[in-house]
Amino acid sequence: MDIRRGLLGLLLALGLYLLIKGSLDVFSFGRNTINTDPILVRVSGVLLLAAFGTAWFGDLGLVLFVTLLLFAVSSLVVAIIRGVTR
Numbered sequence: 001m002d003i004r005r006g007l008l009g010l011l012l013a014l015g016l017y018l019l020i021k022g023s024l025d026v027f028s029f030g031r032n033t034i035n036t037d038p039i040l041v042r043v044s045g046v047l048l049l050a051a052f053g054t055a056w057f058g059d060l061g062l063v064l065f066v067t068l069l070l071f072a073v074s075s076l077v078v079a080i081i082r083g084v085t086r
Contacts, residue, residue, distance in 0.1 A: 008052055008055055008056055011048055011051060011052040011055070012048075012049070012052045014045075014048055015045045015046070015047075015048030015049035015051075015052055016045065016049070017045070018041050018042070018044050018045030018048060019042055019045030019046060019049065019070070019071075019074060020045075021041055021045075022038045022039065022040075022041030022042030022043075022044075022045060042071065042074060042075075043071070046067050046068070046070065046071045047067075049067050049070065050063055050064055050067040053066065053067060
């Protein structure tokens, strides 16, 4: 049981890291040495969070709704910050 919790914690941490990293990389895309598409990084993070939520809560519909809402909010925050910094 402890191994399962550890793996779920790792999945949660990696998903949040990718979501935040993708949101921040939008502003430095093309200037960094490793050119990864920030949207793909954010989508990967959301998919990992969806996998974590499904394994933890067991309700796929609710988890997908919450993770898609999280992705939409992060996209909105990125768009607002981009608009403010222009």
